Amino acid sequence: MAYASYAGFSHEPALKIWAEKALGTVYENSRREVADKPSVVIGYAMTEKQGGSDLRETQTTAVFSHTADYHGATAHWYELTGHKWFCSVPQSDGFFTLAKVNGGVTCFFLPRTLPDGSYNRFFIQRLKDKAGNRSNAGSEVEYSGTLAIRVGEEGRGLREILSHSHLTRLDFAVGSAGLMRQVLTLALNHTTTRGGFGSSLAKRPMMANVLADMAVEVEAATLMALRIAKATDYIDSDPQQKAFARVTTPMAKYFNCSRVVAVANEALQCHGGNGFVEDGPMARLYREAPLNSVWEGTANMMCMDVRRAMQKDAACRDALFAELADVRGQDVRFDAYVNAMGPLLDAMLQDEFLARPASEAIARSLQGAELLRHSTPEVIDVFMKTRLGGNMNSWGAMFGSLGPSVTQAQADIIVERARVKR
Template identity: 40%
Template sequence: MTQPHAPRSELRTHSVFNQSEPLSGLNLFSADRVLRDAVSRNGGDAHRDHLSAFGTRMGSAEVQEWGRQANENPPKFKPFDRFGHRIDEVEFHPAYHQLMRAGLEAGVSAAAWDTDTAPHTLHSALLMLMGHADAGVCCPMSMTYACVPALRHAGWATDWISGATASAYDPAMKPMAEKAGLTIGMAMTEKQGGSDVRANETRAVSIGGDEVELTGHKWFCSAPMSDGFLTLAYEGEGESAALSCFLVPRWRPDGTRNTIEIQRLKDKLGDRSNASSEIEYHGAYARRVGEPGRGVRTIIDMVNHTRLDCLAGSAGLIRTASFHAIWHADRRAAFQRRLIDQPLMREVLAELAMEAEAAMALAFRVAHAFDTMASDPNEAALARILTPIAKYWICKRAPYLVYEAMEAHGGAGFVEESPLPRMFRQSPLNAIWEGSGNVIALDTLRALSRDPESREALLAYLARGKGQNAALDALIGRIEASLAGGIGEADARRFSEEAALALSALALMDAGLDAASDAFLARRIASQSTTLGAGHGQIDTEKLIERGRLAV
């Protein structure tokens, strides 16, 4: 609920005091030095006015209330109309539509494709700001953003790309030609295979040219209210069958509903405002995207961009949790002192701010690689290897760090009136979506073994950090030794973590964030402590906390 006007604080049994006020009514871009500086460092100053306007909107009490309402009133599956006709629609609370409209009209999905100036830096910042209000709606916005490079493989898909990049929200269940804007979903995995999409059994039967009809099921279809879905299916028979990528529209060319049947909506831990589903194709109309039999190669263009969103979304979530914790500690006292003034709490909050700074610095370093990869082969190689490493580490840190922010609030952070429980339920998602920990770690090893350019780009990037810190030198030496000697599958997580730690330290150092880089080197690399406030080495708690505060 919104903050009530003039609530009573003098009650019959006690006075209400020593409580922090809600964190709302702030410009979440202008007030956040960490986000603002990250955008600036990566060439995004031209977008300051746009981001500031969106930051004001996302920080408003009205939009924060939409986020609460959309999560407390989850979507409902409507398989039939009242007369028994099959419709396969999803009904949402009005707050969900308000959030979708606010994000899409601000360009969360489209802005990266409308500018040549730091496009993915802009997109990542918009996505993080959207996540402050509600992370659930970021899922359909992310897939709509990420579909563009995949759809570019199909010459016939220009109208779909135009609709996906229209910066407009049109929730009407109508054919594409009648809509102001489109959203695109994804339906990849099946029950028997999960991440192993080559175990899929959905079949495509040609009806002429690149048009097919699909029969099969999908275990996860994200955002089933979308106008179209990128999906994988086998075409051909026997040993000649090959996995291809297809776009499955909600409507057939003749204007009838496509035979995509929703079986049920998933009852998820978090991401409650967003619908996820199980579906079946019953001769569903689709068109091939990319070359026949090159489905994984085609869809990987989309996956890489959604992985950028996974790591950026988790970095934004960590940052949100950190400034909520500092906000509360500044305004709450216990044992005759403000929480922020208590030495052990200062250690915890300073390290939480440090982790948020590191996650943001690494996330925007990856976004910068996406920004420049078209013109710089070295950045393109870095993007291919930094993306899985950063996703592995940042997404894995999110649940623990959000939990620490919740604990800093005490019992008040555990009740549903606080935003922390929703953040905590959301926090594991990005580590699972688009490749869970093992899949991502193994993808890192595959990239290093099959992509010599990425391997050399990573080694060269790490070499820049040598000679500045003994513990970092030792860590880089271990990484180089692992690459020289070969890394077995059982060591994939260890390597990914070590590489992510080194890359995080370098991102902080390159950004000139001395207090955060010194603390990260001391607590995460030299001390190798993963629990906040438990590491060795002095850190500048004052500078870390001050920078972690929102500027009110």
């Protein structure tokens, strides 16, 4: 959230000091005013009980209070009244939030400590009793005459906050790939060091199938997320990269955050009953895995955003296919898949019902392209046979269902490649 907040701070002169402090590396647990702290922690409080992911349903209201100098720039202060259903890290130094001004959703920044050193009216109602992610104090908060600085124009809050959410969605896509890699590493470590039935578990044929299948999935997810991160580096200077990132960021957030749950489940099974007890890390990671999918927009919301991006800007589609063009001709299976994706995207633009399969097709095509650029022949071949094959001889619904077209020798090479070497 601190990373994403920088985009919001940089657009508002009065918040320049917050941008500087958000880059700080020394944490200070105090309620001192921002100018007196070496760094700050930033949170977001947007979701309300009646609206959920639909931020247009925001019911919190704001009325203009006064204009004043704030650390060398003019700040427009408003009084906020309302309730936020989800607020992560409520101990943060400040929060981006949304409220309606004359019916228009507007973006605000709410400092916990005011310029005179007094505490703002920010009331924590209760902490959420969550299934996982318990080290993060998710909460409900109440505003009652709470002072906040307007960010951007009145009624333009959703557009303003979108510049932040693009970055948090990328974080979730990358973070989910990282979580997949973590649980895969734990599964590889357990199965290669645990003996059973005359050999290490990793050498048993079915377990080799499972581990290789997971390793291919994790590598593809990681390469895809990092490619979109690279595009994000250039969104202010390269229009094609900006269009590419616009359509692929919600896609990757949807796909990686959904796939990590399946990977975590299979990694837990690799541990047997030991994976389901709190003595080791797997149980906690298993509980953590579903969260990214519902945070910062559910799967359906992400696929709707993929569709919306292509509807609003034809450059998004053009940038996607330009990304795939330079690896065309390297693998006939990849070429056939990309050819079939075009009509699916056309149909999706006409029918929201197809937004999920279209988003998955984008994910798999981009993963295939990145593997062709960066991976090994064994991984590429298994990915193309299974993820882009589409028949029962190539891949099933579960991990470990690599079909007859994949040999155990291929699987063993992939598993060995995926292991962390020390």
